[in-house]
Amino acid sequence: MALIPWRPSGELSALQREMNRLFEQFFGELPRLDIANGGWMPRLEMAEMKDSLTIKAELPGLEAKDVDVAISGDTLTIKGEKKQDHEDKDETHYLMERTYGAFSRMVRLPAPVAADKTKATFKNGVLTISLPKTEAAKQKAIPINVG
Secondary structure, eight states: OOOOOOOHHHHHHHHHHHHHHHHHHHHHHOOOTTTTTBBBOEEEEEEEEESHHHEEEEEOOOOGEEEEEETTTTEEEEEEEEEEOOOOTTTTSOOOOOOOOEEEEEEOOOOOOGGOOOOEEEEETTTEEEEBBHHHHHOOOOOOOOO
């Protein structure tokens, strides 16, 4: 009988994929931490108003210069990189929960927007993107004639 080496990382990756699938089945798609590649994805909040959309992204530890925002068709892309402050070879880490590295987050917009009028602000680690809807996308009341 031959012994098969145990590869815990492969089993953990399979377990993570299955758990992600189950959570997505119940709650919809969630932001996830990509353990295998060391990447991460910022958490988002999207709201739709009568004339605009607003997207907020949590980007703790970043500055505006570390982030790029682009619109292509009906997709908004937020990407950047969170770099580690310093690397001391003599340090011994007992706990490391902060995430570093490049990220890219794509969001499908629920309505057409005027990309040339879009504004982005960055304050206290939160990126806020204001996207005005196109005239065609704005809801308009239709009067009902009685007669």
